[in-house]
Amino acid sequence: MIENFKDRNVGVQHYRFLKLEPTPTTKMGKFKRFLRRTFKLELFVGLKVTFREMIKALFFGEMHTVKYPLEKLPISPRFRAIHQMLRLLESGHYRCIGCGLCEKICISDCIRMDTRYDENQRKEVVEYTINFGRCIFCGYCAEVCPELAIVHGQRYEVATEQRASYALFEDMLTPIDQLKNQKEYPGFGAPSPNADENIKKTPLAY
Amino acid sequence: MDGYIIGTIIKAILVLAIISALAGFGTYIERKILAFMQRRLGPTHVGPYGLLQIAADGIKLFTKEDFIPQGANRIIFMVAPIITAATAFIALAAVPLFPEFEIFGIKVQPIVSDLNIGLLFVIAMMGLGLYGPLLAGMAQDNKWGLIGSARTAIQFLSYEVVTGLSLLAPVMMVGSLSLIDFNNYQAGGIGNWIVWSQPVAFILFLISGFAETNRTPFDLLEHEAEIISGYATEYSGMRWGMFFIGEYTNMITIGFLASLVFLGGFNPMGFIPGGIAIILKVSFLFFLMLWVRASWPHVRPDQLMWLCWKVLMPIAVINILITGIVLMV
Numbered sequence: 001m002i003e004n005f006k007d008r009n010v011g012v013q014h015y016r017f018l019k020l021e022p023t024p025t026t027k028m029g030k031f032k033r034f035l036r037r038t039f040k041l042e043l044f045v046g047l048k049v050t051f052r053e054m055i056k057a058l059f060f061g062e063m064h065t066v067k068y069p070l071e072k073l074p075i076s077p078r079f080r081a082i083h084q085m086l087r088l089l090e091s092g093h094y095r096c097i098g099c100g101l102c103e104k105i106c107i108s109d110c111i112r113m114d115t116r117y118d119e120n121q122r123k124e125v126v127e128y129t130i131n132f133g134r135c136i137f138c139g140y141c142a143e144v145c146p147e148l149a150i151v152h153g154q155r156y157e158v159a160t161e162q163r164a165s166y167a168l169f170e171d172m173l174t175p176i177d178q179l180k181n182q183k184e185y186p187g188f189g190a191p192s193p194n195a196d197e198n199i200k201k202t203p204l205a206y
Numbered sequence: 207m208d209g210y211i212i213g214t215i216i217k218a219i220l221v222l223a224i225i226s227a228l229a230g231f232g233t234y235i236e237r238k239i240l241a242f243m244q245r246r247l248g249p250t251h252v253g254p255y256g257l258l259q260i261a262a263d264g265i266k267l268f269t270k271e272d273f274i275p276q277g278a279n280r281i282i283f284m285v286a287p288i289i290t291a292a293t294a295f296i297a298l299a300a301v302p303l304f305p306e307f308e309i310f311g312i313k314v315q316p317i318v319s320d321l322n323i324g325l326l327f328v329i330a331m332m333g334l335g336l337y338g339p340l341l342a343g344m345a346q347d348n349k350w351g352l353i354g355s356a357r358t359a360i361q362f363l364s365y366e367v368v369t370g371l372s373l374l375a376p377v378m379m380v381g382s383l384s385l386i387d388f389n390n391y392q393a394g395g396i397g398n399w400i401v402w403s404q405p406v407a408f409i410l411f412l413i414s415g416f417a418e419t420n421r422t423p424f425d426l427l428e429h430e431a432e433i434i435s436g437y438a439t440e441y442s443g444m445r446w447g448m449f450f451i452g453e454y455t456n457m458i459t460i461g462f463l464a465s466l467v468f469l470g471g472f473n474p475m476g477f478i479p480g481g482i483a484i485i486l487k488v489s490f491l492f493f494l495m496l497w498v499r500a501s502w503p504h505v506r507p508d509q510l511m512w513l514c515w516k517v518l519m520p521i522a523v524i525n526i527l528i529t530g531i532v533l534m535v
Binding site (some may be wrong): 043046047049050051053056057058062063064065067106 | 239243498501
Protein backbone atom coordinates (compact mmCIF):
# COMPACT_ATOMS: atom_id res chain seq x y z
CA MET A 1 0.00 0.00 0.00
CA ILE A 2 2.75 2.44 0.94
CA GLU A 3 4.53 1.67 -2.32
CA ASN A 4 1.63 3.32 -4.14
CA PHE A 5 2.27 6.53 -2.24
CA LYS A 6 5.97 6.48 -2.88
CA ASP A 7 5.63 6.03 -6.61
CA ARG A 8 5.39 9.49 -8.11
CA ASN A 9 5.21 8.49 -11.80
CA VAL A 10 1.43 8.50 -11.87
CA GLY A 11 1.15 9.08 -15.60
CA VAL A 12 2.43 5.83 -16.97
CA GLN A 13 1.32 2.91 -14.84
CA HIS A 14 -2.16 1.47 -15.33
CA TYR A 15 -3.53 3.53 -18.17
CA ARG A 16 -4.37 2.00 -21.51
CA PHE A 17 -5.80 3.52 -24.63
CA LEU A 18 -9.38 2.75 -25.60
CA LYS A 19 -9.82 1.30 -29.05
CA LEU A 20 -12.19 3.94 -30.37
CA GLU A 21 -13.56 3.54 -33.86
CA PRO A 22 -13.41 6.61 -36.11
CA THR A 23 -16.58 8.70 -36.20
CA PRO A 24 -18.52 7.89 -39.37
CA THR A 25 -18.99 10.78 -41.79
CA THR A 26 -21.41 9.37 -44.34
CA LYS A 27 -25.06 8.74 -43.64
CA MET A 28 -24.67 5.05 -44.43
CA GLY A 29 -21.83 4.83 -41.95
CA LYS A 30 -23.93 6.50 -39.27
CA PHE A 31 -26.79 4.12 -39.97
CA LYS A 32 -24.47 1.15 -39.76
CA ARG A 33 -23.13 2.38 -36.43
CA PHE A 34 -26.70 2.83 -35.16
CA LEU A 35 -27.57 -0.74 -36.13
CA ARG A 36 -24.36 -2.11 -34.62
CA ARG A 37 -24.90 -0.28 -31.36
CA THR A 38 -28.56 -1.29 -31.16
CA PHE A 39 -28.02 -4.99 -31.64
CA LYS A 40 -24.76 -5.25 -29.72
CA LEU A 41 -26.84 -4.52 -26.57
CA GLU A 42 -24.24 -2.14 -25.22
CA LEU A 43 -26.72 -0.92 -22.63
CA PHE A 44 -26.70 -4.32 -20.99
CA VAL A 45 -22.92 -4.26 -20.84
CA GLY A 46 -23.34 -1.18 -18.64
CA LEU A 47 -25.79 -3.04 -16.41
CA LYS A 48 -23.36 -5.96 -16.19
CA VAL A 49 -20.52 -3.69 -15.11
CA THR A 50 -22.41 -2.10 -12.23
CA PHE A 51 -23.73 -5.47 -11.06
CA ARG A 52 -20.24 -6.92 -11.13
CA GLU A 53 -18.96 -3.99 -9.08
CA MET A 54 -21.72 -4.54 -6.52
CA ILE A 55 -20.88 -8.23 -6.18
CA LYS A 56 -17.22 -7.38 -5.82
CA ALA A 57 -17.94 -4.78 -3.18
CA LEU A 58 -20.34 -6.91 -1.17
CA PHE A 59 -18.75 -10.35 -1.28
CA PHE A 60 -15.10 -9.88 -2.18
CA GLY A 61 -14.22 -7.06 0.18
CA GLU A 62 -13.44 -4.47 -2.45
CA MET A 63 -15.41 -1.66 -0.82
CA HIS A 64 -13.72 1.66 -1.32
CA THR A 65 -15.08 3.40 1.75
CA VAL A 66 -12.66 4.10 4.58
CA LYS A 67 -14.58 4.74 7.81
CA TYR A 68 -12.30 7.64 8.52
CA PRO A 69 -12.22 8.26 12.26
CA LEU A 70 -12.27 4.52 12.91
CA GLU A 71 -9.79 3.48 10.23
CA LYS A 72 -7.17 5.49 8.42
CA LEU A 73 -5.29 5.18 5.19
CA PRO A 74 -1.55 4.71 5.56
CA ILE A 75 0.37 7.89 4.89
CA SER A 76 3.76 8.26 3.34
CA PRO A 77 6.63 7.85 5.82
CA ARG A 78 8.02 11.14 4.47
CA PHE A 79 4.85 12.98 5.44
CA ARG A 80 5.65 16.02 7.57
CA ALA A 81 3.19 16.31 10.44
CA ILE A 82 3.58 17.30 14.11
CA HIS A 83 7.15 17.11 15.30
CA GLN A 84 8.57 14.47 17.58
CA MET A 85 11.60 14.58 19.83
CA LEU A 86 13.44 11.29 19.82
CA ARG A 87 15.51 9.65 22.55
CA LEU A 88 18.72 7.70 22.40
CA LEU A 89 17.86 4.04 22.27
CA GLU A 90 20.63 2.90 24.60
CA SER A 91 20.46 5.36 27.48
CA GLY A 92 16.98 6.76 27.04
CA HIS A 93 18.35 10.32 27.26
CA TYR A 94 16.91 12.78 24.79
CA ARG A 95 19.01 13.23 21.67
CA CYS A 96 18.86 17.01 21.53
CA ILE A 97 22.27 18.55 22.21
CA GLY A 98 20.96 22.10 22.33
CA CYS A 99 22.97 23.29 19.34
CA GLY A 100 20.22 25.69 18.26
CA LEU A 101 20.44 24.93 14.53
CA CYS A 102 16.70 24.28 14.25
CA GLU A 103 15.95 27.59 15.92
CA LYS A 104 18.33 29.31 13.56
CA ILE A 105 17.04 27.76 10.33
CA CYS A 106 13.32 27.95 11.10
CA ILE A 107 11.97 30.25 8.38
CA SER A 108 8.74 31.01 10.16
CA ASP A 109 10.44 31.68 13.50
CA CYS A 110 8.31 29.27 15.43
CA ILE A 111 11.01 27.39 17.37
CA ARG A 112 12.40 28.89 20.55
CA MET A 113 14.89 27.15 22.78
CA ASP A 114 16.80 28.01 25.91
CA THR A 115 19.80 26.03 27.08
CA ARG A 116 22.34 26.04 29.86
CA TYR A 117 25.32 24.00 31.01
CA ASP A 118 24.48 21.35 33.53
CA GLU A 119 26.78 20.16 36.33
CA ASN A 120 28.78 17.98 33.90
CA GLN A 121 29.33 20.95 31.60
CA ARG A 122 27.01 19.48 28.98
CA LYS A 123 24.34 21.45 27.16
CA GLU A 124 20.92 20.87 28.65
CA VAL A 125 17.60 21.96 27.13
CA VAL A 126 15.69 24.11 29.60
CA GLU A 127 12.85 25.33 27.41
CA TYR A 128 11.91 24.21 23.95
CA THR A 129 8.65 25.28 22.28
CA ILE A 130 7.25 25.13 18.79
CA ASN A 131 4.45 27.51 17.85
CA PHE A 132 2.26 25.39 15.61
CA GLY A 133 0.17 28.40 14.68
CA ARG A 134 3.20 29.68 12.79
CA CYS A 135 4.87 26.43 11.75
CA ILE A 136 4.56 25.74 8.03
CA PHE A 137 5.89 22.16 8.34
CA CYS A 138 8.67 22.80 5.85
CA GLY A 139 10.89 20.15 7.40
CA TYR A 140 14.06 22.27 7.60
CA CYS A 141 14.43 21.65 11.34
CA ALA A 142 14.41 17.90 10.84
CA GLU A 143 16.79 18.22 7.91
CA VAL A 144 19.30 20.39 9.72
CA CYS A 145 19.32 18.47 13.01
CA PRO A 146 22.73 16.76 13.32
CA GLU A 147 21.49 14.22 15.85
CA LEU A 148 18.15 13.21 14.24
CA ALA A 149 16.61 14.51 17.45
CA ILE A 150 13.74 16.54 16.02
CA VAL A 151 11.78 14.72 13.31
CA HIS A 152 8.32 14.87 11.81
CA GLY A 153 5.80 12.35 13.12
CA GLN A 154 2.59 11.01 11.59
CA ARG A 155 0.00 12.93 13.64
CA TYR A 156 -1.81 14.92 10.97
CA GLU A 157 -5.06 15.64 12.84
CA VAL A 158 -4.14 19.02 14.25
CA ALA A 159 -7.44 20.88 14.55
CA THR A 160 -7.32 23.22 17.52
CA GLU A 161 -9.41 25.81 19.27
CA GLN A 162 -6.61 28.36 19.45
CA ARG A 163 -4.83 30.13 16.69
CA ALA A 164 -1.47 29.67 18.33
CA SER A 165 -1.05 26.39 20.10
CA TYR A 166 2.39 25.70 21.47
CA ALA A 167 3.98 22.39 22.08
CA LEU A 168 6.56 21.97 24.79
CA PHE A 169 9.60 19.77 24.63
CA GLU A 170 8.02 17.18 26.92
CA ASP A 171 4.89 16.99 24.77
CA MET A 172 6.90 16.00 21.73
CA LEU A 173 9.44 13.81 23.48
CA THR A 174 9.00 10.07 23.15
CA PRO A 175 7.61 8.81 26.49
CA ILE A 176 10.27 6.84 28.31
CA ASP A 177 8.09 3.73 28.54
CA GLN A 178 7.43 3.88 24.79
CA LEU A 179 11.11 3.91 23.96
CA LYS A 180 11.17 0.44 22.45
CA ASN A 181 8.43 1.50 19.99
CA GLN A 182 10.35 4.55 18.82
CA LYS A 183 10.92 4.50 15.05
CA GLU A 184 13.51 6.26 13.00
CA TYR A 185 12.23 8.93 10.67
CA PRO A 186 12.91 8.13 7.00
CA GLY A 187 12.26 11.64 5.73
CA PHE A 188 14.48 14.69 5.43
CA GLY A 189 17.73 14.43 7.30
CA ALA A 190 17.60 10.69 7.73
CA PRO A 191 20.37 8.61 6.18
CA SER A 192 19.25 7.15 2.88
CA PRO A 193 18.77 3.37 2.66
CA ASN A 194 21.94 2.99 0.61
CA ALA A 195 24.00 5.30 2.80
CA ASP A 196 26.67 2.69 3.45
CA GLU A 197 27.33 2.22 -0.26
CA ASN A 198 27.77 5.94 -0.77
CA ILE A 199 30.52 6.26 1.83
CA LYS A 200 34.00 6.62 0.32
CA LYS A 201 37.18 6.33 2.23
CA THR A 202 38.90 9.58 2.92
CA PRO A 203 42.14 9.61 0.99
CA LEU A 204 45.09 9.79 3.34
CA ALA A 205 47.70 10.93 0.90
CA TYR A 206 47.32 14.05 -1.14
CA MET B 207 -73.29 -3.25 2.25
CA ASP B 208 -72.00 -1.82 5.56
CA GLY B 209 -69.32 -4.45 5.61
CA TYR B 210 -68.29 -3.49 2.10
CA ILE B 211 -67.90 0.20 3.02
CA ILE B 212 -65.97 -0.52 6.22
CA GLY B 213 -63.81 -3.07 4.42
CA THR B 214 -63.02 -0.60 1.66
CA ILE B 215 -62.09 2.10 4.16
CA ILE B 216 -59.84 -0.31 6.05
CA LYS B 217 -58.22 -1.41 2.79
CA ALA B 218 -57.67 2.18 1.67
CA ILE B 219 -56.05 3.12 4.99
CA LEU B 220 -53.88 0.01 4.91
CA VAL B 221 -52.72 0.71 1.34
CA LEU B 222 -51.97 4.32 2.21
CA ALA B 223 -50.05 3.44 5.37
CA ILE B 224 -48.09 0.48 4.00
CA ILE B 225 -47.23 1.94 0.61
CA SER B 226 -46.14 5.30 2.02
CA ALA B 227 -43.96 3.47 4.53
CA LEU B 228 -42.57 1.38 1.68
CA ALA B 229 -41.94 4.54 -0.31
CA GLY B 230 -39.88 5.88 2.58
CA PHE B 231 -38.09 2.55 2.81
CA GLY B 232 -37.50 2.79 -0.95
CA THR B 233 -35.31 5.85 -0.46
CA TYR B 234 -33.15 3.85 1.96
CA ILE B 235 -32.94 0.91 -0.46
CA GLU B 236 -32.08 3.25 -3.30
CA ARG B 237 -29.25 4.86 -1.38
CA LYS B 238 -27.90 1.48 -0.29
CA ILE B 239 -28.05 -0.14 -3.74
CA LEU B 240 -26.56 2.88 -5.50
CA ALA B 241 -23.80 2.94 -2.90
CA PHE B 242 -23.01 -0.75 -3.34
CA MET B 243 -22.89 -0.37 -7.10
CA GLN B 244 -20.37 2.42 -6.69
CA ARG B 245 -18.53 0.35 -4.05
CA ARG B 246 -19.50 2.67 -1.21
CA LEU B 247 -21.26 1.81 2.03
CA GLY B 248 -24.30 4.06 1.96
CA PRO B 249 -26.00 5.12 5.20
CA THR B 250 -24.47 3.19 8.10
CA HIS B 251 -24.47 5.32 11.22
CA VAL B 252 -28.11 5.78 12.26
CA GLY B 253 -29.37 2.51 13.66
CA PRO B 254 -28.37 -1.00 12.56
CA TYR B 255 -27.12 -0.88 8.93
CA GLY B 256 -28.34 2.73 8.81
CA LEU B 257 -31.98 1.61 8.87
CA LEU B 258 -33.13 4.43 11.11
CA GLN B 259 -31.89 6.92 8.54
CA ILE B 260 -35.46 6.92 7.21
CA ALA B 261 -36.75 8.06 10.60
CA ALA B 262 -34.08 10.73 10.81
CA ASP B 263 -34.94 11.99 7.33
CA GLY B 264 -38.64 11.96 8.19
CA ILE B 265 -38.08 14.01 11.34
CA LYS B 266 -36.00 16.45 9.35
CA LEU B 267 -38.66 16.80 6.65
CA PHE B 268 -41.49 17.28 9.14
CA THR B 269 -39.73 19.85 11.28
CA LYS B 270 -38.35 21.96 8.45
CA GLU B 271 -39.81 25.38 7.82
CA ASP B 272 -42.67 25.41 5.34
CA PHE B 273 -41.32 28.06 3.02
CA ILE B 274 -43.27 29.78 0.26
CA PRO B 275 -41.36 32.22 -1.97
CA GLN B 276 -42.59 35.78 -2.15
CA GLY B 277 -43.34 35.88 -5.86
CA ALA B 278 -44.99 32.47 -5.94
CA ASN B 279 -48.64 31.79 -6.56
CA ARG B 280 -49.39 30.67 -3.00
CA ILE B 281 -52.41 28.43 -3.56
CA ILE B 282 -51.05 26.56 -6.56
CA PHE B 283 -47.66 26.29 -4.90
CA MET B 284 -49.27 24.69 -1.86
CA VAL B 285 -51.60 22.38 -3.80
CA ALA B 286 -49.11 21.04 -6.37
CA PRO B 287 -47.29 18.48 -4.18
CA ILE B 288 -50.62 17.20 -2.88
CA ILE B 289 -51.65 16.44 -6.48
CA THR B 290 -48.56 14.31 -7.02
CA ALA B 291 -48.88 12.38 -3.76
CA ALA B 292 -52.65 11.97 -3.92
CA THR B 293 -52.84 10.76 -7.53
CA ALA B 294 -50.04 8.28 -6.87
CA PHE B 295 -52.12 6.68 -4.12
CA ILE B 296 -55.41 6.97 -6.00
CA ALA B 297 -53.82 5.06 -8.87
CA LEU B 298 -53.11 2.20 -6.48
CA ALA B 299 -56.85 1.89 -5.71
CA ALA B 300 -57.53 -0.14 -8.84
CA VAL B 301 -54.43 -2.33 -8.55
CA PRO B 302 -54.92 -5.79 -7.03
CA LEU B 303 -51.95 -6.22 -4.77
CA PHE B 304 -52.26 -9.85 -3.67
CA PRO B 305 -54.35 -12.95 -4.33
CA GLU B 306 -57.53 -13.45 -2.33
CA PHE B 307 -57.01 -14.64 1.21
CA GLU B 308 -59.15 -15.41 4.25
CA ILE B 309 -58.79 -13.64 7.59
CA PHE B 310 -61.15 -14.14 10.57
CA GLY B 311 -63.37 -16.18 8.26
CA ILE B 312 -63.90 -13.27 5.88
CA LYS B 313 -62.83 -13.53 2.26
CA VAL B 314 -60.66 -10.50 1.51
CA GLN B 315 -59.91 -9.26 -1.97
CA PRO B 316 -56.80 -7.11 -1.58
CA ILE B 317 -57.93 -4.48 -4.07
CA VAL B 318 -59.56 -1.28 -2.90
CA SER B 319 -61.95 -1.20 -5.82
CA ASP B 320 -62.14 -3.69 -8.72
CA LEU B 321 -63.04 -1.24 -11.49
CA ASN B 322 -63.91 -2.66 -14.87
CA ILE B 323 -61.69 0.03 -16.40
CA GLY B 324 -58.87 -0.66 -13.94
CA LEU B 325 -55.90 -0.31 -16.28
CA LEU B 326 -57.25 2.85 -17.89
CA PHE B 327 -57.92 4.34 -14.45
CA VAL B 328 -54.39 3.63 -13.23
CA ILE B 329 -52.78 5.07 -16.35
CA ALA B 330 -55.04 8.12 -16.22
CA MET B 331 -54.25 8.77 -12.56
CA MET B 332 -50.53 8.40 -13.09
CA GLY B 333 -50.76 10.77 -16.04
CA LEU B 334 -52.71 13.20 -13.87
CA GLY B 335 -49.89 13.08 -11.36
CA LEU B 336 -47.72 14.97 -13.84
CA TYR B 337 -49.86 18.04 -13.11
CA GLY B 338 -47.99 18.23 -9.80
CA PRO B 339 -44.56 19.04 -11.28
CA LEU B 340 -46.16 21.08 -14.06
CA LEU B 341 -48.05 23.41 -11.71
CA ALA B 342 -45.28 23.44 -9.11
CA GLY B 343 -42.72 24.57 -11.63
CA MET B 344 -44.90 27.33 -12.99
CA ALA B 345 -46.16 28.57 -9.62
CA GLN B 346 -42.84 29.00 -7.85
CA ASP B 347 -41.47 32.07 -9.66
CA ASN B 348 -38.13 30.46 -10.37
CA LYS B 349 -36.45 30.02 -13.73
CA TRP B 350 -35.18 26.53 -12.97
CA GLY B 351 -38.67 25.57 -11.90
CA LEU B 352 -40.08 26.95 -15.14
CA ILE B 353 -37.61 24.92 -17.20
CA GLY B 354 -38.53 21.91 -15.10
CA SER B 355 -42.22 22.32 -15.79
CA ALA B 356 -41.59 22.88 -19.51
CA ARG B 357 -39.66 19.62 -19.52
CA THR B 358 -42.54 17.98 -17.66
CA ALA B 359 -44.84 19.01 -20.47
CA ILE B 360 -42.66 17.63 -23.26
CA GLN B 361 -41.94 14.44 -21.34
CA PHE B 362 -45.64 13.97 -20.70
CA LEU B 363 -46.46 14.51 -24.36
CA SER B 364 -43.76 12.08 -25.43
CA TYR B 365 -44.10 8.99 -23.28
CA GLU B 366 -47.84 8.92 -22.65
CA VAL B 367 -48.51 7.89 -26.24
CA VAL B 368 -46.12 4.99 -25.94
CA THR B 369 -47.60 3.88 -22.60
CA GLY B 370 -51.09 3.74 -24.02
CA LEU B 371 -50.14 2.06 -27.29
CA SER B 372 -47.88 -0.50 -25.65
CA LEU B 373 -50.64 -1.53 -23.22
CA LEU B 374 -53.18 -1.70 -26.03
CA ALA B 375 -51.81 -4.95 -27.44
CA PRO B 376 -52.17 -6.94 -24.17
CA VAL B 377 -55.61 -5.36 -23.68
CA MET B 378 -56.60 -6.65 -27.13
CA MET B 379 -55.43 -10.13 -26.19
CA VAL B 380 -57.18 -10.24 -22.81
CA GLY B 381 -60.28 -8.36 -23.90
CA SER B 382 -60.70 -6.56 -20.60
CA LEU B 383 -59.28 -3.57 -18.73
CA SER B 384 -59.64 -5.06 -15.26
CA LEU B 385 -56.29 -6.05 -13.83
CA ILE B 386 -57.84 -9.10 -12.15
CA ASP B 387 -58.83 -10.38 -15.60
CA PHE B 388 -55.25 -9.83 -16.73
CA ASN B 389 -54.09 -11.90 -13.80
CA ASN B 390 -56.56 -14.71 -14.46
CA TYR B 391 -55.59 -14.77 -18.15
CA GLN B 392 -52.06 -15.77 -17.16
CA ALA B 393 -53.12 -18.37 -14.59
CA GLY B 394 -51.65 -21.35 -16.44
CA GLY B 395 -48.06 -21.05 -15.27
CA ILE B 396 -44.95 -19.28 -16.48
CA GLY B 397 -45.55 -20.30 -20.09
CA ASN B 398 -48.79 -18.30 -20.15
CA TRP B 399 -47.22 -14.98 -19.20
CA ILE B 400 -48.05 -12.22 -21.64
CA VAL B 401 -44.38 -11.22 -21.76
CA TRP B 402 -43.70 -14.25 -23.99
CA SER B 403 -46.40 -13.35 -26.49
CA GLN B 404 -45.84 -9.57 -26.26
CA PRO B 405 -42.11 -9.03 -25.62
CA VAL B 406 -42.03 -5.82 -27.65
CA ALA B 407 -44.94 -4.35 -25.71
CA PHE B 408 -43.23 -5.29 -22.44
CA ILE B 409 -40.03 -3.47 -23.38
CA LEU B 410 -41.96 -0.44 -24.61
CA PHE B 411 -43.97 -0.37 -21.40
CA LEU B 412 -40.82 -0.57 -19.28
CA ILE B 413 -39.23 2.30 -21.20
CA SER B 414 -42.28 4.50 -20.87
CA GLY B 415 -42.62 3.40 -17.23
CA PHE B 416 -39.17 4.81 -16.57
CA ALA B 417 -40.28 8.05 -18.17
CA GLU B 418 -43.53 8.01 -16.20
CA THR B 419 -41.75 7.75 -12.86
CA ASN B 420 -38.99 10.22 -13.83
CA ARG B 421 -36.33 7.60 -13.33
CA THR B 422 -32.82 8.09 -14.55
CA PRO B 423 -32.58 7.63 -18.27
CA PHE B 424 -35.44 10.12 -18.47
CA ASP B 425 -35.16 12.18 -15.27
CA LEU B 426 -35.35 15.45 -17.13
CA LEU B 427 -37.59 17.33 -14.74
CA GLU B 428 -35.26 17.47 -11.80
CA HIS B 429 -31.84 16.71 -13.13
CA GLU B 430 -29.53 18.35 -10.61
CA ALA B 431 -26.58 18.80 -12.90
CA GLU B 432 -28.58 20.79 -15.42
CA ILE B 433 -31.49 22.56 -13.77
CA ILE B 434 -30.67 22.54 -10.02
CA SER B 435 -33.70 20.59 -8.90
CA GLY B 436 -36.15 21.43 -11.66
CA TYR B 437 -39.72 21.75 -10.48
CA ALA B 438 -38.70 21.11 -6.85
CA THR B 439 -36.15 23.91 -6.65
CA GLU B 440 -38.10 26.15 -4.27
CA TYR B 441 -39.68 23.35 -2.25
CA SER B 442 -38.52 22.29 1.18
CA GLY B 443 -39.74 20.25 4.09
CA MET B 444 -42.79 18.08 3.79
CA ARG B 445 -44.02 19.62 0.53
CA TRP B 446 -40.81 18.45 -1.09
CA GLY B 447 -41.23 15.14 0.73
CA MET B 448 -44.68 14.68 -0.79
CA PHE B 449 -43.22 14.90 -4.30
CA PHE B 450 -40.86 12.13 -3.41
CA ILE B 451 -43.44 9.95 -1.71
CA GLY B 452 -45.43 10.36 -4.94
CA GLU B 453 -42.45 9.43 -7.08
CA TYR B 454 -41.60 6.31 -5.10
CA THR B 455 -45.26 5.28 -4.93
CA ASN B 456 -45.36 5.61 -8.71
CA MET B 457 -42.33 3.34 -8.93
CA ILE B 458 -44.15 0.72 -6.86
CA THR B 459 -47.30 1.14 -8.97
CA ILE B 460 -45.36 0.69 -12.20
CA GLY B 461 -43.76 -2.39 -10.68
CA PHE B 462 -47.19 -3.83 -9.85
CA LEU B 463 -48.59 -2.90 -13.29
CA ALA B 464 -45.72 -4.52 -15.16
CA SER B 465 -45.93 -7.69 -13.09
CA LEU B 466 -49.72 -7.89 -13.35
CA VAL B 467 -49.97 -7.17 -17.05
CA PHE B 468 -46.88 -8.93 -18.37
CA LEU B 469 -45.26 -11.13 -15.72
CA GLY B 470 -48.07 -13.35 -14.55
CA GLY B 471 -49.35 -11.26 -11.66
CA PHE B 472 -50.03 -13.02 -8.38
CA ASN B 473 -50.45 -16.50 -9.79
CA PRO B 474 -48.40 -19.07 -7.89
CA MET B 475 -45.06 -19.74 -9.55
CA GLY B 476 -44.28 -23.44 -9.09
CA PHE B 477 -43.81 -23.94 -5.36
CA ILE B 478 -43.82 -20.19 -4.61
CA PRO B 479 -47.27 -18.99 -3.48
CA GLY B 480 -48.85 -16.12 -5.38
CA GLY B 481 -48.45 -13.46 -2.71
CA ILE B 482 -44.71 -14.08 -2.44
CA ALA B 483 -44.38 -14.33 -6.23
CA ILE B 484 -45.75 -10.84 -6.86
CA ILE B 485 -43.60 -9.37 -4.08
CA LEU B 486 -40.56 -10.94 -5.76
CA LYS B 487 -41.55 -9.56 -9.16
CA VAL B 488 -42.20 -6.03 -7.86
CA SER B 489 -38.96 -6.11 -5.87
CA PHE B 490 -37.03 -7.12 -8.96
CA LEU B 491 -38.58 -4.33 -11.04
CA PHE B 492 -37.82 -1.82 -8.26
CA PHE B 493 -34.25 -3.11 -8.16
CA LEU B 494 -34.08 -2.79 -11.95
CA MET B 495 -34.97 0.89 -11.70
CA LEU B 496 -32.15 1.49 -9.20
CA TRP B 497 -29.78 -0.66 -11.24
CA VAL B 498 -30.49 1.36 -14.35
CA ARG B 499 -30.00 4.57 -12.40
CA ALA B 500 -26.57 3.37 -11.29
CA SER B 501 -25.55 2.33 -14.80
CA TRP B 502 -26.91 4.57 -17.49
CA PRO B 503 -26.54 8.25 -18.28
CA HIS B 504 -29.67 10.23 -18.89
CA VAL B 505 -30.87 11.53 -22.24
CA ARG B 506 -31.46 15.07 -23.44
CA PRO B 507 -35.05 16.31 -23.76
CA ASP B 508 -34.84 16.34 -27.57
CA GLN B 509 -33.47 12.79 -27.51
CA LEU B 510 -36.41 11.70 -25.38
CA MET B 511 -38.86 13.24 -27.88
CA TRP B 512 -36.96 11.67 -30.78
CA LEU B 513 -36.99 8.31 -29.06
CA CYS B 514 -40.67 8.36 -28.15
CA TRP B 515 -42.15 9.83 -31.33
CA LYS B 516 -39.84 8.51 -34.03
CA VAL B 517 -38.79 5.13 -32.67
CA LEU B 518 -41.06 3.80 -29.95
CA MET B 519 -44.42 4.98 -31.29
CA PRO B 520 -43.98 3.39 -34.77
CA ILE B 521 -42.82 0.17 -33.12
CA ALA B 522 -45.86 0.24 -30.82
CA VAL B 523 -48.24 0.80 -33.75
CA ILE B 524 -46.64 -2.01 -35.76
CA ASN B 525 -46.89 -4.24 -32.69
CA ILE B 526 -50.61 -3.48 -32.38
CA LEU B 527 -51.12 -4.15 -36.11
CA ILE B 528 -49.39 -7.52 -35.93
CA THR B 529 -51.29 -8.44 -32.76
CA GLY B 530 -54.55 -7.52 -34.45
CA ILE B 531 -53.76 -9.58 -37.55
CA VAL B 532 -52.79 -12.58 -35.43
CA LEU B 533 -55.94 -12.25 -33.34
CA MET B 534 -58.14 -12.00 -36.47
CA VAL B 535 -56.52 -15.02 -38.10
